[in-house]
Amino acid sequence: MTVAAINVRDLTKRFRDDVPPAVDGISFTVKRGQVVGLLGGNGAGKTTTISMLLGILIPTAGTIEILGVDMRRDRYAALPRLNFSSPYVDLPSRLTVRENLDVFGGLYGVRDLKTRIGELAELLDLTAFLDRKTGSLSSGQKTRAALAKALINRPELLLLDEPTASLDPDTADRVRGHLEAYARTQGAAILLASHNMAEVERLCADVLMMKAGRIVDRGSPADLIARYGREDMEQVFLDVARGTAQVAAQ
Amino acid sequence: MSGSLTRIGAMTRRHLYLFRSSWTRVFDLVYWPVLQMTIWGFVTVFLNQQSSWFANAAGVLIGAVLLWDVLVRSQFGLTLSLLEEMWSRNLANLFVSPLRPWEFAASLMLLSVTRSMIGVLPAALLAIPLFAYSVFDLGLPLLAFWMMLVMLGWSIGLLIGALLFRFGLAAESYAWASIFIIQPISGVWYPVSVLPEWLKPLAWSLPSTYVFEGMRAVMIDKVFRWDLLAQAFALNLVFMALAFGAFLFAFTRARQRGQLLQSSE
Numbered sequence: 001m002t003v004a005a006i007n008v009r010d011l012t013k014r015f016r017d018d019v020p021p022a023v024d025g026i027s028f029t030v031k032r033g034q035v036v037g038l039l040g041g042n043g044a045g046k047t048t049t050i051s052m053l054l055g056i057l058i059p060t061a062g063t064i065e066i067l068g069v070d071m072r073r074d075r076y077a078a079l080p081r082l083n084f085s086s087p088y089v090d091l092p093s094r095l096t097v098r099e100n101l102d103v104f105g106g107l108y109g110v111r112d113l114k115t116r117i118g119e120l121a122e123l124l125d126l127t128a129f130l131d132r133k134t135g136s137l138s139s140g141q142k143t144r145a146a147l148a149k150a151l152i153n154r155p156e157l158l159l160l161d162e163p164t165a166s167l168d169p170d171t172a173d174r175v176r177g178h179l180e181a182y183a184r185t186q187g188a189a190i191l192l193a194s195h196n197m198a199e200v201e202r203l204c205a206d207v208l209m210m211k212a213g214r215i216v217d218r219g220s221p222a223d224l225i226a227r228y229g230r231e232d233m234e235q236v237f238l239d240v241a242r243g244t245a246q247v248a249a250q
Numbered sequence: 251m252s253g254s255l256t257r258i259g260a261m262t263r264r265h266l267y268l269f270r271s272s273w274t275r276v277f278d279l280v281y282w283p284v285l286q287m288t289i290w291g292f293v294t295v296f297l298n299q300q301s302s303w304f305a306n307a308a309g310v311l312i313g314a315v316l317l318w319d320v321l322v323r324s325q326f327g328l329t330l331s332l333l334e335e336m337w338s339r340n341l342a343n344l345f346v347s348p349l350r351p352w353e354f355a356a357s358l359m360l361l362s363v364t365r366s367m368i369g370v371l372p373a374a375l376l377a378i379p380l381f382a383y384s385v386f387d388l389g390l391p392l393l394a395f396w397m398m399l400v401m402l403g404w405s406i407g408l409l410i411g412a413l414l415f416r417f418g419l420a421a422e423s424y425a426w427a428s429i430f431i432i433q434p435i436s437g438v439w440y441p442v443s444v445l446p447e448w449l450k451p452l453a454w455s456l457p458s459t460y461v462f463e464g465m466r467a468v469m470i471d472k473v474f475r476w477d478l479l480a481q482a483f484a485l486n487l488v489f490m491a492l493a494f495g496a497f498l499f500a501f502t503r504a505r506q507r508g509q510l511l512q513s514s515e
Contacts (some may be wrong), residue, residue, distance in 0.1 A: 106260025107347040
């Protein structure tokens with residue numbers, strides 16, 4: 001039996017006792033090679049979930065296995081095999097793209113780093129910007145640089161928090177193309193938190209719908225659209241976020 | 251172990267790249283030690299003319315200012331490297347990588363040595379032509395004093411790092427001010443004997459006090475006090491253990507509170 005990329009059981013995060021938990025006993029599995037979307041409104045618990053999967057946030061309860069490794073016991077065995085990108089986290093702006101990739105390549109112990117940086121520069125159209133300071137790049141170029149950092153170690157699992165936020169449609173489309181190609185060619189799993197429903201429909205084979213810290217529904221975009229009697233994921237999202245899901249589903 | 255060295259090396263390169271791209275940062279490191287040394291150098295010249303004691307103990311103030319700057323730059327160097335990661339919102343990137351907290355702390359210590367050398371070395375060299383004083387005349391004891399002060403700088407830097415993990419950038423002012431609280435009782439400019447009796451135990455609880463007393467013993471009495479060095483080292487080990495424990499504890503608490511992703515105020 002193949003080990004899942006992510007296996008989460010009863011995961012809970014409570015920041016304070018006097019407020020509801022940010023993540024409330026969720027369980028899910030992501031298979032290897034699967035691209036899964038994590039959908040929900042602001043405060044639904046997406047970023048909290050991703051932070052716990054990455055190990056930078058300690059859960060209040062529950063278990064997380066990443067690539068077969070128990071993250072509470074031995075997260076350093078899993079960390080070299082995954083990576084992430086988020087608009088809430090920057091690459092050091094005074095370093096050039098090449099320097100940033102060199103540093104993170106070193107942190108991940110990437111062999112033949114120069115070749116890998118060259119490959120990523122070519123893949124993500126970064127060659128012309130490699131020696132420019134990261135802070136001087138446009139939003140689209142910065143996002144591609146962050147994606148290059150996220151791919152530097154050829155991760156088996158990629159966690160992405162709003163990977164195309166603040167990008168123009170053209171750049172966002174290219175980034176989605178890179179992600180599709182990476183998942184397909186490397187057999188990598190991707191967990192993607194996004195507010196962009198077109199992105200989710202295009203990339204994800206499976207979607208987890210979150211609301212108030214819970215997973216309230218799950219299925220492929222086509223299944224969800226059919227189940228809610230809607231035309232696209234945007235409408236499904238609104239049904240779930242506004243609590244009109246049952247009415248629509250009936 | 252080789253993986254750890256690779257990661258520590260990568261973190262060190264990250265900050266060396268930063269120096270290379272920002273000469274203002276390098277200038278900032280050098281500026282204050284040179285300014286302090288110059289002021290105290292002229293004060294020394296004046297006092298030498300007024301007092302036979304100072305004439306006999308030539309350079310004691312310049313030596314003190316240079317060694318004090320080793321301590322200050324060592325602490326600033328460690329804290330500044332951590333602050334650079336917080337300012338650039340890079341902590342989460344670092345800690346989702348295989349970088350262990352102790353490797354991060356080790357790289358901060360290495361950078362602290364680099365920053366303190368960049369800061370203090372030019373001032374020490376400049377004192378030779380300006381005031382005919384070479385701190386290097388202290389010989390091997392200088393190396394011992396330097397190591398003791400760098401270790402204390404690491405301890406204080408790690409404690410401030412713990413505060414930064416706990417309170418975020420709201421604690422930034424502690425990074426610049428905390429070290430100076432120990433200056434009056436470390437016997438930097440005067441011997442501990444001038445302090446009131448009730449303050450002396452506090453003074454002798456600091457490794458820095460043994461270093462500055464030891465420096466005066468070498469410069470004035472021409473004696474190297476091994477006992478002072480041994481006590482400074484023992485205290486430094488205690489300080490380092492406590493500071494490292496606090497740093498790791500604060501790091502774990504930051505992971506519980508979700509502060510590594512949002513490390514602003």
